[in-house]
Amino acid sequence: MKKIGILTSGGDAPGMNAAIRAVVRKAIYHNVEVYGIKNGFQGLIEGNIEEMNVGSVGDIIQRGGTVLLTSRSEEFKTDEGQQKAIEQLNKFEIEGLVIIGGDGSFRGAQKLTEKGYPCIGIPGTIDNDIPGTDFTIGFDTALNTVIEAIDKIRDTATSHERTYIIEVMGRDAGDIALWAGLSGGAESILIPESKEDFDGIVNRLKRGKERGKKHSIIVVAEGVGSGFNFGDRIQEATGLETRVTVLGYIQRGGSPTASDRVLASRLGGRAVELLLENKAGRMVGIQNNQLIDHDILEVLSDEHSVDLGMYNLSKELSI
Ligand code: F6P
Numbered sequence: 001m002k003k004i005g006i007l008t009s010g011g012d013a014p015g016m017n018a019a020i021r022a023v024v025r026k027a028i029y030h031n032v033e034v035y036g037i038k039n040g041f042q043g044l045i046e047g048n049i050e051e052m053n054v055g056s057v058g059d060i061i062q063r064g065g066t067v068l069l070t071s072r073s074e075e076f077k078t079d080e081g082q083q084k085a086i087e088q089l090n091k092f093e094i095e096g097l098v099i100i101g102g103d104g105s106f107r108g109a110q111k112l113t114e115k116g117y118p119c120i121g122i123p124g125t126i127d128n129d130i131p132g133t134d135f136t137i138g139f140d141t142a143l144n145t146v147i148e149a150i151d152k153i154r155d156t157a158t159s160h161e162r163t164y165i166i167e168v169m170g171r172d173a174g175d176i177a178l179w180a181g182l183s184g185g186a187e188s189i190l191i192p193e194s195k196e197d198f199d200g201i202v203n204r205l206k207r208g209k210e211r212g213k214k215h216s217i218i219v220v221a222e223g224v225g226s227g228f229n230f231g232d233r234i235q236e237a238t239g240l241e242t243r244v245t246v247l248g249y250i251q252r253g254g255s256p257t258a259s260d261r262v263l264a265s266r267l268g269g270r271a272v273e274l275l276l277e278n279k280a281g282r283m284v285g286i287q288n289n290q291l292i293d294h295d296i297l298e299v300l301s302d303e304h305s306v307d308l309g310m311y312n313l314s315k316e317l318s319i
Contacts, residue, residue, distance in 0.1 A: 001275050003033045005049065005094040008066040009040035009073075009105035012252055013124045013138025015260035016066040016100055021057035022268025023098050023122075028054055030276060035094050039069045040101075041076035041108050044085045049092055061261055064141070064253045072104060082111050089117065096275040098268075100124040102136070106283065109296055118280030120271040121296050124264075126251055129173035131302035132294045133285025137267065140259040142169070142251045143179050149247055150184035150217060157215035160241070163205060163234060167220045167227030167246040174306050176251070177221035182314045187216040189314050190230070192223035193306045202237045204318065209240065216240075266291060 006023050008016050020036075027034045036056065038048040060067050075081040089097065096118040099109045102125030109119045123130040126142035146168055157164045166186075170176040174191025181189035187208065188201045205216050218234070220227045227244045235242035256264070263286060270284045270291045282293040 005035045006098045007037035009101035014064040014141035014256035015137040015264040017060040018261045018264035019268040022265040026272040040071040042071045042073035121283040128175035132299045146180035147184045163216045163242045165231040165244045172223045174221040181219035186219045188218045190220040
């Protein structure tokens with residue numbers, strides 16, 4: 001392979017730039033030309049493509065967001081859109097494509113693969129919801145953003161002796177809520193993967209109050225429903241003064257943690273190796289700290305699962 005392309009798609013995630021840098025530099029190291037496609041699959045359809053060099057990815061390893069920009073393209077979901085994308089790749093003589101993104105982006109990669117175009121998927125999403133990898137790029141940074149927020153909210157929660165509901169992102173997955181709740185010392189965690197035990201939560205809050213607890217923190221995954229509705233129910237059932245914070249898009253930004261930069265660099269490097277070995281149609285990931293790759297057409301048929309052992313532990317630790 002002498003020319004490859006790279007794009008980011010779907011929700012941005014901290015560490016995407018580190019992955020772009022790794023792909024570009026590793027490819028150039030192996031005398032392969034790299035073309036950056038701006039604005040995800042939509043930019044690909046529109047031919048928004050330009051050659052990258054070593055300098056194009058200088059000073060970006062520490063930056064959040066994606067220098068290639070991103071989008072959620074409706075046009076690319078159509079057969080016509082996918083054909084146009086392949087025509088652009090052929091026009092630029094790009095022989096293989098690296099796609100960094102979450103599950104929607106992987107579905108896009110699958111469509112191109114089904115049409116015979118060589119693709120490699122790199123999991124980049126704060127949600128950590130891609131099957132076949134222990135971690136996705138951006139999850140660790142988002143998690144650290146959330147626990148920083150929890151620590152701050154805890155200060156005001158103690159001063160006012162209030163209960164705080166903190167709603168976090170994650171789409172249909174509970175990973176951000178679970179990991180942030182455990183590491184932030186939350187009293188209760190609500191995730192879509194486990195049935196809500198409302199009475200248990202209320203009893204825990206009441207018990208805490210009786211033994212002189214000054215505040216309580218409950219982390220709610222957005223996939224469970226609105227934090228505001230849950231806050232109303234809690235206030236009504238406990239009589240405790242309750243406040244709600246929806247953390248929102250703050251979770252998507254910021255400088256990537258060291259862990260995300262290392263993960264992004266390793267996955268980016270491996271993606272290029274696979275293309276050089278002519279092993280396309282793969283998704284790269286990490287399992288037990290080992291780089292692995294899976295058939296991209298099969299990976300989304302597996303269910304992503306949270307660690308229920310961790311979930312049970314969080315309950316035991318917040319008696
Ligand atoms: O997938 C990342 C994510 O931030 C989810 O956690 C969230 O549900 C969604 O994207 C929000 O999407 P949008 O950027 O389209 O509002």
